[in-house]
Amino acid sequence: MNHQLWDSYRGKIKTKKGGWRIGKGVSSHGYDLLNDVVGHYSYMQVVILNATGRMPSRELADWVEAVYICLSWPDPRIWCNRIGALGGTVNASAISATCAGIMANDSRSYGARPMLEGVKLIQEAKKRITLGERLEDFVMSKIKESGGLPFLMGYARPVAKGDERVATVERVTKSLGFVEGGHLALAYKIEKFLHDSYGESMNINGYASGFLADQGFSPDEVYRMCTIVVSSGITACYADSADRKQGMFSPLKVRDVLYIGIRDRKLPL
Amino acid sequence: MTSPSANVKSRGDQFATRLETKITHETPNRDNPYQVECLRMHGYEHTALMEKCEFSAVIFLLFRGELPNNTESELFKQLCIALINPGPRHPATQGSMVAGVGKTISVNVLPIALSLYGGDYDSAGDVEAAMRLFRRKSRKPASAFVDTISHGDGNDKGDANDEETLPGFGTLYGDPDAYARKLLEHFATLSPTPVIQWLLAANSLLAEHTIGVTKAGVCAAVLADLGFLPRQGCGLMQLMAAPGLLAHGVEYANKPITSMLFESDDNYEIETTENTLNGGKE
Numbered sequence: 001m002n003h004q005l006w007d008s009y010r011g012k013i014k015t016k017k018g019g020w021r022i023g024k025g026v027s028s029h030g031y032d033l034l035n036d037v038v039g040h041y042s043y044m045q046v047v048i049l050n051a052t053g054r055m056p057s058r059e060l061a062d063w064v065e066a067v068y069i070c071l072s073w074p075d076p077r078i079w080c081n082r083i084g085a086l087g088g089t090v091n092a093s094a095i096s097a098t099c100a101g102i103m104a105n106d107s108r109s110y111g112a113r114p115m116l117e118g119v120k121l122i123q124e125a126k127k128r129i130t131l132g133e134r135l136e137d138f139v140m141s142k143i144k145e146s147g148g149l150p151f152l153m154g155y156a157r158p159v160a161k162g163d164e165r166v167a168t169v170e171r172v173t174k175s176l177g178f179v180e181g182g183h184l185a186l187a188y189k190i191e192k193f194l195h196d197s198y199g200e201s202m203n204i205n206g207y208a209s210g211f212l213a214d215q216g217f218s219p220d221e222v223y224r225m226c227t228i229v230v231s232s233g234i235t236a237c238y239a240d241s242a243d244r245k246q247g248m249f250s251p252l253k254v255r256d257v258l259y260i261g262i263r264d265r266k267l268p269l
Numbered sequence: 270m271t272s273p274s275a276n277v278k279s280r281g282d283q284f285a286t287r288l289e290t291k292i293t294h295e296t297p298n299r300d301n302p303y304q305v306e307c308l309r310m311h312g313y314e315h316t317a318l319m320e321k322c323e324f325s326a327v328i329f330l331l332f333r334g335e336l337p338n339n340t341e342s343e344l345f346k347q348l349c350i351a352l353i354n355p356g357p358r359h360p361a362t363q364g365s366m367v368a369g370v371g372k373t374i375s376v377n378v379l380p381i382a383l384s385l386y387g388g389d390y391d392s393a394g395d396v397e398a399a400m401r402l403f404r405r406k407s408r409k410p411a412s413a414f415v416d417t418i419s420h421g422d423g424n425d426k427g428d429a430n431d432e433e434t435l436p437g438f439g440t441l442y443g444d445p446d447a448y449a450r451k452l453l454e455h456f457a458t459l460s461p462t463p464v465i466q467w468l469l470a471a472n473s474l475l476a477e478h479t480i481g482v483t484k485a486g487v488c489a490a491v492l493a494d495l496g497f498l499p500r501q502g503c504g505l506m507q508l509m510a511a512p513g514l515l516a517h518g519v520e521y522a523n524k525p526i527t528s529m530l531f532e533s534d535d536n537y538e539i540e541t542t543e544n545t546l547n548g549g550k551e
Contacts, residue, residue, distance in 0.1 A: 002443030002479075012536040019539055027539065096377050103384070162277035170271060180270065188270040201274035247303075252288070254297035254305060261291035261334075265312040267321050268336070 051224035059176040066172040070165040071229045074236035080104040084234035088241030089249035101234030112226040118154040118209030119219040122183045150198040154206025163203040181214025325349045348491045351452050354513025361386035365518030370529040382514035383507050396502035399437030399489035403464050411470035437486030445481025452487045462494035
């Protein structure tokens with residue numbers, strides 16, 4: 001019987017985050033939320049504080065906000081956005097449709113979850129290369145792991161080659177006064193190798209992973225601060241289709257679906 | 270440095286202009302091509318399935334492409350009922366109850382509960398990985414598998430030395446899950462199929478490691494023996510648990526908020542950390 005540890009939590013909440021003391025105020029990580037934070041810090045600073053336990057500088061929060069904006073395209077062809085738009089067309093609630101889209105970006109191929117792998121990759125690369133492994137060998141080992149395809153997390157992307165958001169965030173990095181750290185410098189070197197060898201380049205995940213690793217964040221912290229990174233674009237797509245006549249987003253005639261299964265048959269007796 | 274990524278070009282992928290499926294065959298309504306006149310699933314007419322089949326058999330059909338035979342039908346039906354109610358103490362059920370008592374709109378209650386039930390602690394999140402592990406390892410005796418754990422020589426994912434990377438096995442509140450073991454023993458009596466029997470043997474051998482089979486592990490073994498694919502596993506376990514999760518949430522929908530847990534300030538402990546001592550400030 002090893003359940004004693006759970007007995008100390010029964011009927012009791014323990015938290016390192018803070019909370020509401022009724023009649024006394026609300027604390028968050030040692031801050032008085034309503035007096036010390038509201039009006040003094042930006043919302044994105046609080047997002048990062050709540051996700052990581054550390055209050056970032058305003059500049060860093062503005063940088064993360066820029067990434068959020070970069071992932072807020074109101075284009076319903078993007079998978080998570082499409083889910084929002086489909087929610088709108090059936091008149092689901094804005095919250096459920098947006099949450100459904102956010103859940104979709106918990107994906108192995110796009111959105112927030114790849115940030116987890118992206119930060120892990122660049123941290124692993126830095127560690128292994130610092131220990132003496134050649135960059136080319138590291139990259140090739142990762143290509144081998146991904147079945148011979150040059151689709152390392154943070155490099156290449158679906159639908160298009162290149163990523164216009166990288167230049168945008170580079171501009172933001174510069175304007176906010178950040179200098180390039182070791183992880184980001186390595187991310188560029190990996191990109192150069194992949195570009196020279198396969199014509200693939202860094203995507204916004206790769207850039208953000210290198211930058212945020214340089215800021216001392218762990219993979220889990222980055223993932224947690226980016227949980228709703230795509231939400232705004234989803235809500236936009238939801239709103240557009242919800243404001244039209246129902247069923248008008250992506251209507252399909254019966255014949256728009258090709259049946260390739262077994263022929264008509266009768267139930268066994 | 271700057272990135273060459275600004276040069277963006279389409280990959281030229283050819284996307285489908287029609288959807289295709291092996292599952293559903295719809296015939297259009299004569300007057301409105303967006304409406305259905307006749308619906309078939311894997312060849313069987315919908316209303317005929319309604320009249321002659323059990324609900325669980327049609328679920329089986331949707332995923333496996335064939336109706337179950339009598340043995341499969343019994344095994345699958347019993348698995349559906351085995352997992353139908355995670356119970357009121359389960360975090361996902363509590364989430365459902367909180368949504369209910371909080372007057373969350375009704376249609377959101379089940380998605381909320383199912384989202385939580387996607388975790389991998391006493392939930393469905395582990396089923397896919399467990400099915401992959403069991404399918405691979407059950408080709409050899411359970412003792413060979415348990416030996417890899419004992420000797421800590423498992424480089425293969427799923428042979429790791431701690432329960433966190435051993436899908437389908439673990440502990441529940443500090444000890445092996447006794448109810449999961451009971452369910453496994455029930456299925457082992459019901460079915461001589463290989464993965465279930467292998468899991469029963471592995472579970473006995475693992476007792477000395479103070480871990481045991483989880484409910485996700487039981488689900489994974491039965492689904493594997495029934496020929497389901499690993500990727501179908503998590504969703505099927507969520508589907509099977511949905512009735513119980515929803516029932517408890519709806520039960521609370523008409524109750525006052527005071528009927529749900531809300532710990533007093535005395536039982537709300539804010540732990541001081543190094544971070545909070547300096548206010549988390551940079």
